[in-house]
Amino acid sequence: AQTVTQSQPEMSVQEAETVTLSCTYDTSESDYYLFWYKQPPSRQMILVIRQEAYKQQNATENRFSVNFQKAAKSFSLKISDSQLGDAAMYFCAYSPYNNNDMRFGAGTRLTVKP
């Protein structure tokens, strides 16, 4: 079974600084997808960034980027120039290539200090 581990229950960052959230996963598959989702107090999960395992290049979306290490099964999220609106729960998720049955980690609560 595939599992996703987020070892940081809480993280804190100063506004305008950079923070990195960690995620590791376990799978025997070679093709899969990895995601970072943001869940603000409104509860709605919002996709932050997605990475296809077959792509060596790390995904980037504006201030958000990932460090994907396939051999190490590591998928960290870097948030640059942190903003107050970035404060939320962040979930790392894994999905096999041929379906979207997503497996989520337990989440990291990010606090942004003004």
Next chain:
Amino acid sequence: DAGVTQSPTHLIKTRGQQVTLRCSPKSGHDTVSWYQQALGQGPQFIFQYYEEEERQRGNFPDRFSGHQFPNYSSELNVNALLLGDSALYLCASTAQPLSNTEAFFGQGTRLTVV
């Protein structure tokens, strides 16, 4: 575009009762997945519906059942409610049951079993 809508937003039920939660997918989406998110945890996959059939199921008992209608909307039914069923229930829709399309989530239904 209304996005994914779920109803009701909050619900309180008594142990042993039955409950039905509803989800309307994003316009253009035909696949609906349901997740259970217990307090302080990441979402767990319950099942997925495509073409009005249960396509995939997570590790949940038969008390959890669902349905998809011709207009792609979906219902989640839980029978013989237990206190442990108290959670946020999230619905996600995709254009196809493949991971190469983005999943959009609703704001969830908060179920409290007393």
